[in-house]
Amino acid sequence: MFSLLLNRNMPKKGGKHAAMGKEMPAECKRAKVEAACSPPVMNFENPDSLFGSLISPIKQEMFFREYWEQKPLLVQRNDPLVAAYYQSLFQVSDLKELCSQGLYYGRDINICRCMNGKKKVLNKEGKVNYMQLKKDFDQKKATIQFHQPQRFKEELWKIQEKLECYFGSLVGSNVYITPQGSQGLPPHYDDVEVFILQLEGEKHWRLYKPTVHLAREYNVESEDRIGNPTHEFILKPGDLLYFPRGTIHQADTPLGISYSTHVTISTYQNNSWGDFLLDAIPGLVFDTAKEDVALRTSIPRRLLMQVDIADSTKKLSSLLRRLADRLENTKELRSADMKKDFITHRLPPYLGCDSDALTPGGKLPKIDSKIRLQFRDHAIITVEPDEESSDEIRREMVYVYHSLKNRRETHMMGTEDDATSEEVMSQVCSPKCTPKAAKKDKNNLGLLPQLSLTEKVAGVWLCCALSIQSVSVP
Known part of the structure; x- marks a missing residue:
């Protein structure tokens, strides 16, 4: 994993535990007031410039050549301007006003905690009451998971709309707010490409070698199965973390840090070559069958009544080669759904x-x-x-x-x-x-x-x- 330190005053890896007890620097709060007069953190001129500013100072060519779908990338910035901008995307203080808009447990908010390696959901029924939410957060050490905050926060809408243009894929997000000394989710891996922006406080992360490379499904992994972490670090406000789908991970808020807030921006769910083929092959078969009589001949009598149709694999392989030949010659492939x-x-x-x-x-x-x-x-x-x-x-x-x-x-x-x-x-x-x-x-x-x-x-x-x-x- 590439870790980029943009300030020489950042603590060294060996000083990680000492850094875990520090609160977010006060200079981040001052920068928030000054941000309006400062150069913009994100470049919204077009989708390409937006993604470039998101992973800055990493160049896009380097990112896709060395990291995308391959390995994690950690960018540690220690930049008060970036930290202030990230904090503006979503803050704990936003919860009270948002709860007044009629949020519901399950649909809009989950509250959960990792206990004995398992996720325990602590949701109530119906509408979310802010005081009850705060009580569960303070007393039960529950993590608040806010679903799709771009529905309410315009700056996230602005970012994610540009990212959807950039990737040509849906881009979702979730905000996680975790109190000190607590962990919301057990070790698991996701079926999406993940970009994590640390907004408030600090989060202690551990990443592990994938058991399923570029996984197609979400899955929880047990501690005794995943081994030792391949990467371990602290995310601070303004930091960015990327890891591919299938990367096993878990994160907790260190003691001495009142809480951590981060937003997970995710994309490329069900957007693989396999998914594309499942979408495009029916149209290719339909179009080819209009011109190729081999695809219009009947299947053997009683084939559908047989338990084992292994005898037909040779014929199917031959037909698939004919489809491949047509595709190579016509270069016509329709993706509809x-x-x-x-x-x-x-x-x-x-x-x-x-x-x-x-x-x-x-x-x-x-x-x-x-x-x-x-x-x-x-x-x-x-x-x-x-x-x-x-x-x-x-x-x-x-x-x-x-x-x-x-x-x-x-x-x-x-x-x-x-x-x-x-x-x-x-x-x-x-x-x-x-x-x-x-x-x-x-x-x-x-x-x-x-x-x-x-x-x-x-x-x-x-x-x-x-x-x-x-x-x-x-």
Whole structure:
């Protein structure tokens, strides 16, 4: 693991236990007042610059070459400005006001504690009462886990929206607040890539060698199975920790530190090549079967009634090679569900006070004008069969999905109605549908141009600016 110390006054590794008893430096609090006049900690100019500032001073090329999906990265900064900015993302003092907004146990907040190597959940029923929450925190030494704080904290929304554009994958977050001398979770590994930002106090971390590299599922590990830590360190305000999915970890707040607050930003859940193949193979088989009679021949009689179908593996292997050959020759592979799931459930653009940016306005373009998509990272284009068509010959539709009307309040909460979501987040382009037909279909927004315009639509999406004159309409 690479540990970057950005200040020579940082305690050496050998002085770790002495550092565990120190409170957060007072200079961090002073810096919070001055932060408004200081250079910004995060660069929100574009997704690339945002991620670069998140892992700074590590360069992105180095990060993906040496750390991503491979090993942990620890950046210890000792920078009052960064510490003050991190603290502004979420503080213990925010809890009282947030609880007044109608939070519920389980949905919004979990309280738990690691006892004898196991996680003990201490949730009550119904709405979260702040005084009861504080009592459990103080007296039971319970960890407070706050789910998806970007629903309430605009700066986290701003960060995570840019990260979703950068990775092309959903990005969630959880805040963990743990009192001194306590641990919330037992040793475990996750199925996500993890970035941890230390916001308040200090946290003592231990990382262990993965038992499952790039794990696809969350799992708790027993102490006697994981062996000795491969890395052990203290995170302080402004520090950043990254580790790949499958990394076994546990963390506690040291004695002498009143509490620790950190936010875990996670991504790349179910976003592997295996997941992509599961999504894309059905479409590849369907398209290939239209042209290759080998895929249309019947399976052997009574095959589905057999317990062991090992005799058919040779035939299946041959068919898979034919699929691979077609893919290599045509270079056509459609991913439908993963794309739609991402765009349907991701965060909407962060607009700040400029919410009018989503409202069409201004002068109509002229023939010599140039146009571009305002939120290109928030739109995808797919060509899919029209499942609702009553035609004997199945027609294809061009779908333009966007996330401009997604609800930040339900981000990563699993409560959004997908059918309703698709209704408001897609526009459909059909080769035959007329304006009259479009009005009958409640899932369509606006008119439906010809399928031959697909390349024109894609051109607008791909180009930074496209001349209207160059978009010839047949």
